[in-house]
Amino acid sequence: MKHQEIRADYDNKTITVYQAYNKNIALPAIKNNRFEKPFSFNRMTWIKPSYLWLMERSNWANKSNQEYILGIKIKRECWEKALAMGILTHPDKDIYSSGIDWEKMFDQAKVHIQWDPERTLKGGKLQERSIQVGISRFLIEEYNDNWIEEIVDMTPLTKKIYQLRKQGKYTEAKRLLPKERIYPVSKSIETSLGIK
Structure with a gap:
């Protein structure tokens, strides 16, 4: 039984998604509500609406090059556009008629979708799976120029929660x-992404 849901x-x-970066990328982004180089516009960037999943990934902003946690508020219609364009990173038999069909769709996709175990505050894995959305280089400038409403520095809050957690x-x-x-x-997005 799958437990895939977007929380x-x-x-x-807007919807808030999270990313972790070093100060050279994070500080200009916070200041300008936009990304600029050395942020890479030539490869996929992954956005995640689960704060605790990113905490597990970045070790609460303690991993190298992930010292700043950004809360990126993007327009809901743009988020839903990305979901509608998304192709899963694996050939789910309930969604794709064959592995060959999935492979063709995946190779042409501008958005990749991955489901990963949601995390608890203590870092444990939950049965529920949380979404990651990969914005490809073909969409990334549109994401940066048109989707983003605000970029919030979540680092101070993250450090505070981390200290309480340690205590x-x-x-x-x-x-x-x-x-x-x-x-x-929508039902069509539920079906195409295997939300159950």
Whole structure:
């Protein structure tokens, strides 16, 4: 039984996705609400609406080149456009008629979709799987120029939660987490991405 769902911090207009970078990329992005070099516009960039998943990936902003946590508010219609264009990173038999069909679609896709185990505050794996969305180099300038409404520096909050977590103050730490809830999508997107 799959438990794939999109959980996110969102409002009527935007959804917040997370990325981790070094200061050379992060600081100009925070200042200008846009990415600029040395951010790479020539390869896929992965955005994630699960804060705790990124915490696991970046080790709470302690990994090299992932010292800054960015909360990137993008327009909901752009997020949904990406989901509608997305092709899974594996040939799910419930979605694709054959591995050959999937391979053709995957090779041409401008957006890749991957499902990974959601994480707890303590870092444990959950049964639920959380979405990662890969924006390809064919879409990345549009993402940067038109999708982004605001880039928020989540690093101070991350450090605060990390310290509480180290001290075993999980109840206090949990109160500070972004308020993520199920993100509603159309039936066609549910079907194409295997949301169950």
